[in-house]
Amino acid sequence: MVATALITGASSGLGEEFAWNLAAAGRDVVLVARSRDRLSETAEMLAGATGVNVEILAADLSTPEGTQAVATRLADSVHPIDLLVNNAGLGLKRPFLESTVDEEVGALDVMVRAVLILSHAAAGAMVARGHGAILNVSSVATWLGNGTYAAHKAWVTSFTEGLATQLKGTGVSATAVLPGLTHTEFHERAELDAYDEIPEIAWLEPEYVVAAALAGVRRKQVLVTPSVRYGTMTGVIRVLPRTWVRALARKSRN
């Protein structure tokens, strides 16, 4: 496994759970998100509970400056990062034609542009050292074709597959985790009534998703879909005619 991990979107949900899991395993962590206060609070608790070094980097990944600050940290050869977790993400509050182009571009910047730039910075530094891992948080939405969020995640999945192929033999691996619905702040922030509308059986816990993702990284697995439920659903969706998949997608909002 790795010595220091950098996790984007570490102020809540899956990112915060990645930080706890990795710190509990003795890894130093660098926490990235916009909300400095929440990062400081988490950093204090993590360092107190686990004794690892915790660094915080407040950055807005929808901006070129914010993304560049994180890329610079990833390229630091004095304090190397051995695991990059590209986890920051958000749900769009409205369907494509109802949201502003700025909202759409902002989401793309966080979930696509930043993932590309940070992966480039990390992979370059890791290949030069001959080891490391990149974990990109995608989604089962990859296969659903329902709106720009699904398109961003389809890009993350495809990008990770290509990156993994190109990294073969370098000592560096790339993994995409494709979670289904998971209890985090994601749906509340996106103003989705998912908890009322979707039965409890469909939901995963962040601890489970994160443990499955990190186990996949250790195995150098390229695509990880946590849970038998979502693995089976993915298998079925990938063999269905796309007209059927689009008909299903019409039932969801974005």
Ligand SMILES: NC(=O)c1ccc[n+]([C@@H]2O[C@H](COP(=O)([O-])OP(=O)(O)OC[C@H]3O[C@@H](n4cnc5c(N)ncnc54)[C@H](OP(=O)(O)O)[C@@H]3O)[C@@H](O)[C@H]2O)c1
């Ligand atoms: N929850 C689900 O059902 C689910 C399912 C599949 C995939 N995912 C994916 O899982 C990842 C984590 O989401 P989550 O469910 O844990 O949601 P969450 O609890 O809302 O966490 C999202 C994280 O992303 C950060 N973030 C958002 N915009 C950012 C920006 N412009 N710059 C930097 N950081 C930003 C947030 O921090 P700040 O607000 O402090 O910046 C927060 O730490 C996302 O990529 C999401 O697409 C979630």
